[in-house]
Amino acid sequence: MNRLSLAWKLYIAAFYLFLFAPLLVVAIFAFNASPFPSPPWRGFTLEWFTGSGAVTGKPGVLVDPIWLDSIGNSFRVAIPVALLAVLLGTVNAWVLERAEFRGKTFVAMMMLWPLVIPGVVLGISILAFFSRMANGLEDWLQTDLDFLRPGLPLVVLGQLSFILTIATLIIAARLRKFDRSLEEAAFDLGASRARVLRTVTLPFLSPALIGAGLVALLMSFENFNTTLMLVGSESPLPITMYGQMREGASPAINAVSLLLMLGVGGIASVFALTSKAER
Amino acid sequence: MTAKPAQRLTLFLLLAPAVLWLGLLIVLPHVEILVLSFSERVAPRVYAFGLGNYLEFFTEPLYWRTFARTAFMSILVTALTLVLAFPIALYIARVAQGRLKAMLLLLCLLPFWVSELVRTLGWMILLRETGVISYVLLATGLTEQRVEFLYNDGAVILGLVYGGLLFMIVPLANALESLEPAIVEAGYDLGGSRWTVLRRIVIPHAMPGIVAGSIIVFMLTIGNFATPVLLGGKNGLWFTEQIYAQFITRFNWPQGAAFGMLLLLLSSAIVWLGLRLTGQSLGTTLKQA
Amino acid sequence: MASSTDLDIVNVTKRFGAHAAVDDVSFSVAPGEFFSILGPSGCGKTTLMRMIAGFEHPTSGDIRIRGQSMLGVPANKRPVNMVFQSLALFPMMSVGENVAYGLTCRGVSRAEAEERASRMLDRVGLKGFGERRVTALSGGQRQRVAIARCLVLEPTLVLLDEPLGALDLKLREHMKIELKQLQGTFNTTFAYITHDQSEALVMSDRIAVMNQGRFEQVGSPRELYHNPETPFVASFVGETNRWQGEAAPASGGAIAVRLPSGAVVQGQGRAASGALAFVRPEAVALAQDPASLSTLPNRFEGRVSAVLFDGAASSLLIDTAGFEQPVRAVLPQAGPLAGIHVGAPVHLGWTADAMKVFAA
Numbered sequence: 001m002n003r004l005s006l007a008w009k010l011y012i013a014a015f016y017l018f019l020f021a022p023l024l025v026v027a028i029f030a031f032n033a034s035p036f037p038s039p040p041w042r043g044f045t046l047e048w049f050t051g052s053g054a055v056t057g058k059p060g061v062l063v064d065p066i067w068l069d070s071i072g073n074s075f076r077v078a079i080p081v082a083l084l085a086v087l088l089g090t091v092n093a094w095v096l097e098r099a100e101f102r103g104k105t106f107v108a109m110m111m112l113w114p115l116v117i118p119g120v121v122l123g124i125s126i127l128a129f130f131s132r133m134a135n136g137l138e139d140w141l142q143t144d145l146d147f148l149r150p151g152l153p154l155v156v157l158g159q160l161s162f163i164l165t166i167a168t169l170i171i172a173a174r175l176r177k178f179d180r181s182l183e184e185a186a187f188d189l190g191a192s193r194a195r196v197l198r199t200v201t202l203p204f205l206s207p208a209l210i211g212a213g214l215v216a217l218l219m220s221f222e223n224f225n226t227t228l229m230l231v232g233s234e235s236p237l238p239i240t241m242y243g244q245m246r247e248g249a250s251p252a253i254n255a256v257s258l259l260l261m262l263g264v265g266g267i268a269s270v271f272a273l274t275s276k277a278e279r
Numbered sequence: 280m281t282a283k284p285a286q287r288l289t290l291f292l293l294l295a296p297a298v299l300w301l302g303l304l305i306v307l308p309h310v311e312i313l314v315l316s317f318s319e320r321v322a323p324r325v326y327a328f329g330l331g332n333y334l335e336f337f338t339e340p341l342y343w344r345t346f347a348r349t350a351f352m353s354i355l356v357t358a359l360t361l362v363l364a365f366p367i368a369l370y371i372a373r374v375a376q377g378r379l380k381a382m383l384l385l386l387c388l389l390p391f392w393v394s395e396l397v398r399t400l401g402w403m404i405l406l407r408e409t410g411v412i413s414y415v416l417l418a419t420g421l422t423e424q425r426v427e428f429l430y431n432d433g434a435v436i437l438g439l440v441y442g443g444l445l446f447m448i449v450p451l452a453n454a455l456e457s458l459e460p461a462i463v464e465a466g467y468d469l470g471g472s473r474w475t476v477l478r479r480i481v482i483p484h485a486m487p488g489i490v491a492g493s494i495i496v497f498m499l500t501i502g503n504f505a506t507p508v509l510l511g512g513k514n515g516l517w518f519t520e521q522i523y524a525q526f527i528t529r530f531n532w533p534q535g536a537a538f539g540m541l542l543l544l545l546s547s548a549i550v551w552l553g554l555r556l557t558g559q560s561l562g563t564t565l566k567q568a
Numbered sequence: 569m570a571s572s573t574d575l576d577i578v579n580v581t582k583r584f585g586a587h588a589a590v591d592d593v594s595f596s597v598a599p600g601e602f603f604s605i606l607g608p609s610g611c612g613k614t615t616l617m618r619m620i621a622g623f624e625h626p627t628s629g630d631i632r633i634r635g636q637s638m639l640g641v642p643a644n645k646r647p648v649n650m651v652f653q654s655l656a657l658f659p660m661m662s663v664g665e666n667v668a669y670g671l672t673c674r675g676v677s678r679a680e681a682e683e684r685a686s687r688m689l690d691r692v693g694l695k696g697f698g699e700r701r702v703t704a705l706s707g708g709q710r711q712r713v714a715i716a717r718c719l720v721l722e723p724t725l726v727l728l729d730e731p732l733g734a735l736d737l738k739l740r741e742h743m744k745i746e747l748k749q750l751q752g753t754f755n756t757t758f759a760y761i762t763h764d765q766s767e768a769l770v771m772s773d774r775i776a777v778m779n780q781g782r783f784e785q786v787g788s789p790r791e792l793y794h795n796p797e798t799p800f801v802a803s804f805v806g807e808t809n810r811w812q813g814e815a816a817p818a819s820g821g822a823i824a825v826r827l828p829s830g831a832v833v834q835g836q837g838r839a840a841s842g843a844l845a846f847v848r849p850e851a852v853a854l855a856q857d858p859a860s861l862s863t864l865p866n867r868f869e870g871r872v873s874a875v876l877f878d879g880a881a882s883s884l885l886i887d888t889a890g891f892e893q894p895v896r897a898v899l900p901q902a903g904p905l906a907g908i909h910v911g912a913p914v915h916l917g918w919t920a921d922a923m924k925v926f927a928a
Contacts, residue, residue, distance in 0.1 A: 015367055019390050022401020025411055037404050039414040088296040095293050110301050118502025120519045121539045124526050125308035128315055161304035185656035189670035190644045203660040222394035225504050241396045245509055257397040264392045
């Protein structure tokens, strides 16, 4: 009895070590004064964050235009994705929870579908379809339609295709918990329809709207599979990281990873706090 | 007393985003690659209907072997993830209480909010010939020289299992959570051994969670790209890589589209088979997740 | 007196498909009256209330408030406010904001709305609660906030949809009295719906008993209890003994009912062949000595089969010759029969006036 539970506890300890070992290593080697992110330890340095490249041969993350541009590109994708996901996800949630029409179950099933399509397939299908549209429209309009070609706008659409499902589910789950009599009560007390929405329904949904927005932001920031198929010349962060990792990167990649972890940790704690407030 | 046309207009406006989204980003693109996969190049910029892309898949051993290998390894990874995750989920759901429980679950979640690439980078630093594990082994005298742990199937499986764990633990823990302690106690009370109780009561109860977790992990694994490529190197041989190569490197879109359709078919077929074998439905499974 | 009604329901019918949830109902409520609609769940009382509030629209008929037809007037424009079954307090707002909500909707300035809300909170005994979150209140306090939120708008009519349903027994008893007092101090007209006869009996000036979309009877609590007009009212309002039998001729304006066993009981009412007879437990007189019951037309002999002790509401079940079911009577807790126990022989009887007879 005791031996079993001891073994169980040891297993759990080993598991959490296994879980955090890679992240820990990434974080530690961000500060190693060596041109490669591997042992031995050559001393502590912040060069990989702020260095100009004079000492290590390569500039640190916060001054290197490659990394700064990638981070910028990631934001240029993630912010529109998050905003669109929340906006359209709210409308979709309304369709799922409030509207009554024939074929609703079919629409609900369709909304789940993007979750069971591999990201790579999602990427190539959108790439192929939009290229055909671009070809057709360009011949017809006699003009270039660059936003339909691989590039950040297409990445936004590609990521939105499945992130919207997740945003919809998060918002619909909250809307389902909403007590309709609150809306009736507000209406009964003299509020107009618009006022009911603004003062009662949306405030109730707001934790889910914030949550869905943050989840969309994170998922967009770290999406790799779909993005890879749709990028043009401007790479978001994961694509740049992938390229550097294949070439054998300098510890600058550890530095950027650490920044990413801190950012994610920050967003995750905001998320945890809002979901606690929800309860 | 809302007029009928106004209601229809509202419904139409509400449905518009969903129709645009599902139509333009999901349905039509899939129709496009389906059509594309059946077109063959007969002359430069001239295409005709044909099964050539699918024939190419079956006649070129590299393609179908990679395909079979991806399928087999994905199933293996799913099974391994399930076995590794079960004791953790059981502990979180049934043994840990209060703050410890919340913390264990949160600690589980944290690494997975970090990019897949960061996690893979960590494993590369640990496993490569000049990496941490090799260095420690040499320094402690356990090995005579540097050992390469990277670029083999073991590394790929390790990376994929690592990436799938969370998606297994959460649905499992949710399913186990709902099991009433009294039922387990009744199992013991009626003379069941630890093993019988686990096999006859706990596992059947957790079945929806097991199926949900397995399907998610399987889908993520078979569709993965970065982990097998980065941890497996030339030996990674993952089917998504073939799709990428056809589309981006060789610019042979019809061939890549055919591969995409095959991958979609394979993952759908295995998910369907898994659901059939365990008697679960997709709706309840997704709800569990 | 002619036009001095707050609410007039005129031949209102509401159909859902072929089913009539409310079937040709008419009634009026006078200013300051506490009017209850009592009925089992599914009788149509909620639909009726939602039509008055403006959430449903009658298939036919008219709803008038102070003589003004409300047809086509949306819920947010009616001088009617509702206390919901779930109370529907806005969880995202403080107590004060909840009470001020309706005022701000009317365009009252924020400062004035807050001022009036806090004065209203004082009046319902929640002085200084304005800043609290509604989730931090007790059940009774939430109840009062929900009512204050309506009363602050000075509506012609307050509708209450079983607002006590979610409370535990003790608090419910307390809130009954408090609601009645609140209604008295504000002198606002209340329309209250409930399936709980005790709530209706204690609080109401008048009660309408509703069944299957129709009103069975409208009257004061005493009228309903003592002079039910239909068998449904007789059995739904209060505890009662109920027997089925054949009507038989009797002398002196009374009606006799022959029970299946052959026993004959005498009561008041009308029935042609099949008859239903009702007697309240408290109308059943008990004695050890048959002589003291000799003036009663209905006299029987029985044996106590069960004592159902419930404080002041205790009763006795008496196996009585001639009756298939035991007769229910009030447990005597003083006098010679106090301490009566199971198996004890007892004589019982009741007057003809105490037994109501209806056609079955």
